[in-house]
Amino acid sequence: MQVSRFIARGVKLALPVVIAALPYAAFAQSTAGLPAFNTSPGPNGGTTYSLSVQTMLLLTMLSFLPAMVLMMTSFTRIIIVLSLLRQALGTSSTPPNQVLVGLALFLSIFVMSPVLDRAYNDAYKPFSDGTITMDQAMQRGVGPFKQFMLRQTRETDLALFAKISKAPPMNGPEDVPLSLLVPSFVTSELKTGFQIGFTIFIPFLIIDMVVASVLMSMGMMMVSPATIALPFKLMLFVLVDGWQLLLGSLAQSFV
Numbered sequence: 001m002q003v004s005r006f007i008a009r010g011v012k013l014a015l016p017v018v019i020a021a022l023p024y025a026a027f028a029q030s031t032a033g034l035p036a037f038n039t040s041p042g043p044n045g046g047t048t049y050s051l052s053v054q055t056m057l058l059l060t061m062l063s064f065l066p067a068m069v070l071m072m073t074s075f076t077r078i079i080i081v082l083s084l085l086r087q088a089l090g091t092s093s094t095p096p097n098q099v100l101v102g103l104a105l106f107l108s109i110f111v112m113s114p115v116l117d118r119a120y121n122d123a124y125k126p127f128s129d130g131t132i133t134m135d136q137a138m139q140r141g142v143g144p145f146k147q148f149m150l151r152q153t154r155e156t157d158l159a160l161f162a163k164i165s166k167a168p169p170m171n172g173p174e175d176v177p178l179s180l181l182v183p184s185f186v187t188s189e190l191k192t193g194f195q196i197g198f199t200i201f202i203p204f205l206i207i208d209m210v211v212a213s214v215l216m217s218m219g220m221m222m223v224s225p226a227t228i229a230l231p232f233k234l235m236l237f238v239l240v241d242g243w244q245l246l247l248g249s250l251a252q253s254f255v
Helices: 002-031 051-063 065-071 075-089 097-129 134-152 155-165 178-217 225-239 242-252
Strands: 039-041 047-049
Touching: 065 075, 065 178, 075 097, 075 178, 075 225, 075 242, 097 134, 097 242, 134 178, 155 178, 178 225, 178 242, 225 242
Parallel strands: none
Antiparallel strands: 039 047
16 A cells, blocks of 8 residues: 555656656657658748647648638627527526537538638649748638628728727738738627627517516516516427527528
8 A cells, every 4th residue: 555655656657747747858859850840841932840840730620620710700699699689588507608618619611611712722632732832831821711701891890900000901802811810800890799789689679678668567576577478488489490590590691
């Protein structure tokens, strides 16, 4: 028993030393002749990066993936509408946050599938075949997302951020930089999401007002109107096939 405790204590003490020594081992391996952060001239006058540089750039892009999902796709509008629907129904924790986020994520993948397919065919596939450089692949990969955001962005929002940033005159949509397009797109998505949420709130608000009026006329002041109205809201939402209408309308709003 004491021997096992001694071994466990030794492993705990040695683990930080091993972790701290990993960077030095990797550095020694890279200096021993393996390709590290090297570049070489590529075809068509481009630059070809070594595997280490490509791995580092890939990990860097993956660290920005959550922000890209939130700010450059349909996720923002969908999650706002689903959250407002839950508030309109009066169910504070049903569906739970995990279900709403998962539903919004997979519906966003469904909506963004044409954009993802185009980015894969135009950017990743030629890059993996070695016909284009990494810089060209990044430019081609951003193109479909840029066109998607431009279709969903209001001109007033784009003009507002262009005025704030004092951007130079642009000849066409292709001249709009991402630093200007992304905040404009998010602002438009927030406005659209709240507009859809307002439309969803109206029928449930009418039910709340009717139930509150009936309870007051019956003298039942101590009964919570939200408790009585909740079954009627759920019945209305189920009878009109609310999930199909809502999710179908959300998906079609991006077409």
